[in-house]
């Protein structure tokens with residue numbers, strides 16, 4: 568279970584100078600206010616356009632950035648107060664998959680398992696089980712350099728699941744994947760959400776509406792650094808009076824675009 572309340576983060580961004588002029592600094596608010604409640608056995612989608620603040624939010628959840636304000640709890644453990652304990656309960660698949668290219672897929676997984684404190688036998692058994700789950704038997708003994716995008720994603724996902732975490736956090740996991748790899752990932756996430764797969768709490772970010780529509784039980788729509796709506800696809804459609812999720816998303820995330828003009832209202 569993941570609970571985020573009132574999350575905020577601003578960065579100091581450099582502004583351009585010139586050949587003879589020094590650049591300045593400007594504060595960029597990446598996340599203004601995010602509330603998110605992700606229960607166990609549920610897939611929660613964090614849906615927002617480019618630059619909405621999804622990656623920054625998930626990085627704070629993973630303990631990589633310190634928020635300026637807000638509260639993040641993973642299974643009731645405060646990420647800021649007890650980052651190690653919270654991280655032990657999370658499997659995080661970031662945007663940079665960062666595998667060791669000289670190690671095989673198996674070695675990448677086992678190495679990570681050993682870092683988590685698992686004995687070698689246990690780590691090897693876990694690598695086998697995950698290679699079954701993620702259908703990666705043919706690449707298990709291959710070195711990671713030269714892996715395709717989909718093969719890298721599978722290996723990185725296996726690595727993040729090695730300690731069987733109750734909470735799984737994925738940042739734009741289908742980026743660069745073809746339709747078959749995307750479908751396979753969807754199936755794996757559905758399995759992990761089910762009681763047979765451990766009723767995991769799954770949070771994933773995306774800017775692709777169709778993906779969220781097909782997979783998520785609930786959606787948190789993010790726009791300009793804020794969570795602007797939460798609900799199932801059907802609830803969000805009902806709330807915006809639309810029967811297409813794309814229209815609901817545009818109405819919620821870009822109210823300035825979707826609001827009818829004065830001409831339309833009077834017409």
Ligand SMILES: Nc1ncnc2c1ncn2[C@@H]1O[C@H](COP(=O)(O)OP(=O)(O)OP(=O)(O)O)[C@@H](O)[C@H]1O
Nearest residue numbers: 578580595597616617618619620621622623624774
């Ligand atoms: N280190 C940083 N320094 C300055 N600005 C940043 C930094 N990281 C993020 N930002 C800014 O914060 C905003 C939110 O960025 P973020 O990457 O979290 O959005 P996102 O929703 O994940 O976008 P995308 O879908 O394009 O990946 C953007 O305007 C971005 O330029």
